[in-house]
Amino acid sequence: MPLEIDITIIGAGVIGLAIAVEVAQEGKEVFVFDKNQTFGLETSSRNSQIIHTGIYYPTNSLKAKLCVEGKNLLYELCEGHGIGYKKLGKVIVAVNENEVKEVERIYEQGRRNGVKDLTLLSRKELKKLEPNVEGIAGLLSPSTGILDSYALMRFFYRNAKERGVKFVFNSEVIGIEKTGTKYRIKTRDREGISSFTTPILINCAGLNSHKIAELIRIDIAQAGYKLHYCKGEYWSVNSKKRSFITRLIYPAPEQAGLGIHITLDLEGKMRLGPNVRYTEEIDYRVDETQKRVFYESVKRFLPFLELEDLEPDFAGVRPKLQGPEEVFRDFVIAHEDKKGLPGLINLIGIESPGLTASPAIARYVARMVKELFH
Numbered sequence: 001m002p003l004e005i006d007i008t009i010i011g012a013g014v015i016g017l018a019i020a021v022e023v024a025q026e027g028k029e030v031f032v033f034d035k036n037q038t039f040g041l042e043t044s045s046r047n048s049q050i051i052h053t054g055i056y057y058p059t060n061s062l063k064a065k066l067c068v069e070g071k072n073l074l075y076e077l078c079e080g081h082g083i084g085y086k087k088l089g090k091v092i093v094a095v096n097e098n099e100v101k102e103v104e105r106i107y108e109q110g111r112r113n114g115v116k117d118l119t120l121l122s123r124k125e126l127k128k129l130e131p132n133v134e135g136i137a138g139l140l141s142p143s144t145g146i147l148d149s150y151a152l153m154r155f156f157y158r159n160a161k162e163r164g165v166k167f168v169f170n171s172e173v174i175g176i177e178k179t180g181t182k183y184r185i186k187t188r189d190r191e192g193i194s195s196f197t198t199p200i201l202i203n204c205a206g207l208n209s210h211k212i213a214e215l216i217r218i219d220i221a222q223a224g225y226k227l228h229y230c231k232g233e234y235w236s237v238n239s240k241k242r243s244f245i246t247r248l249i250y251p252a253p254e255q256a257g258l259g260i261h262i263t264l265d266l267e268g269k270m271r272l273g274p275n276v277r278y279t280e281e282i283d284y285r286v287d288e289t290q291k292r293v294f295y296e297s298v299k300r301f302l303p304f305l306e307l308e309d310l311e312p313d314f315a316g317v318r319p320k321l322q323g324p325e326e327v328f329r330d331f332v333i334a335h336e337d338k339k340g341l342p343g344l345i346n347l348i349g350i351e352s353p354g355l356t357a358s359p360a361i362a363r364y365v366a367r368m369v370k371e372l373f374h
């Protein structure tokens, strides 16, 4: 390991990988550290793998802008590099008058965010598109899709390596100290503890990103960087029901999530989820007592489902900046010069639509890095 690294990235999830590809273009030495044995073993491989369109988020928020841009970039990447994807489309279903209003609100919000291909659906139109779905109205988002997130990460990883990026796995960042214009980073691996300095440090540590900020002595409560873990569980649906829907089917959204919906993956496997459960710890077990709750929450618009169709599948944990009942919080993607920490770029609270936004987030961060070099 060199004593000095030009650009250091903490975290080899989809965000760290995408950023590594972009910043490698500066012709500088780039290292990515991850505490796990390989890339993408945490949130980036525990999600719905949906290419979102950016309809839900407040206009001009980073979530809206980077999702809209990221979606277009992702489709280009998938198409150009053989990464598995399908532009299936998605339908949001309203089952009562309040939900009709909510669906209309999302339609308007989506249009304001630049998503121009949305269509409001009458009951008849909904039935025609998805005969097995029950609702009085709906919203069609034809450019929502699904992708193979593992293939996307593999592509970023290989591409970064081709550009000379070095990956150091099984290496956990355990200390960061500011020394003049640089940062001294302490890492721990099987051989013990090592250290090096870096002028540019990019924190993409996902569920630990607030802890990395704390290591640099940022007061995370004051900065608004404290993360709340919010678990999302999935149940798989009996394969006999596969042909009952052809698109992703969502209810009108709830406050902390998009509402338990039905997803399809590239193999046609159907899943229900994710639910929204704030938790103190990271635990990926699926709570089997929740089976009926899942079933009841979708039964009203997916009448073809039976309780016996559901089997526990997997769970992911969202790194949320907003706690229960709190209002919308945007991604934090900040160059921390105003905190007296030039060269440090924090990415905190990169929950959904982080996967979709990943190529756009990478470009956004690469622009910040470019400015630091000029």
Ligand SMILES: Cc1cc2nc3c(=O)[nH]c(=O)nc-3n(C[C@H](O)[C@H](O)[C@H](O)COP(=O)(O)OP(=O)(O)OC[C@H]3O[C@@H](n4cnc5c(N)ncnc54)[C@H](O)[C@@H]3O)c2cc1C
Pocket: 010, 011, 012, 013, 014, 015, 016, 033, 034, 035, 036, 039, 040, 041, 042, 043, 044, 045, 046, 047, 048, 049, 050, 051, 052, 171, 172, 173, 174, 204, 205, 206, 207, 208, 209, 231, 232, 233, 274, 315, 316, 317, 318, 319, 350, 351, 352, 353, 354, 355, 356, 357
């Ligand atoms: C249930 C759920 C469903 C979702 N569905 C979607 C979806 O359908 N579409 C979408 O666009 N987005 C979705 N998302 C969001 C998306 O998965 C995330 O935004 C994205 O994966 C975040 O990637 P990341 O690289 O920031 O984090 P991670 O993948 O968690 O990577 C962070 C990395 O940092 C490493 N790390 C942490 N601490 C240290 C340390 N001290 N030293 C070294 N390494 C460290 C970890 O080992 C990890 O590999 C979903 C999220 C969840 C939880």
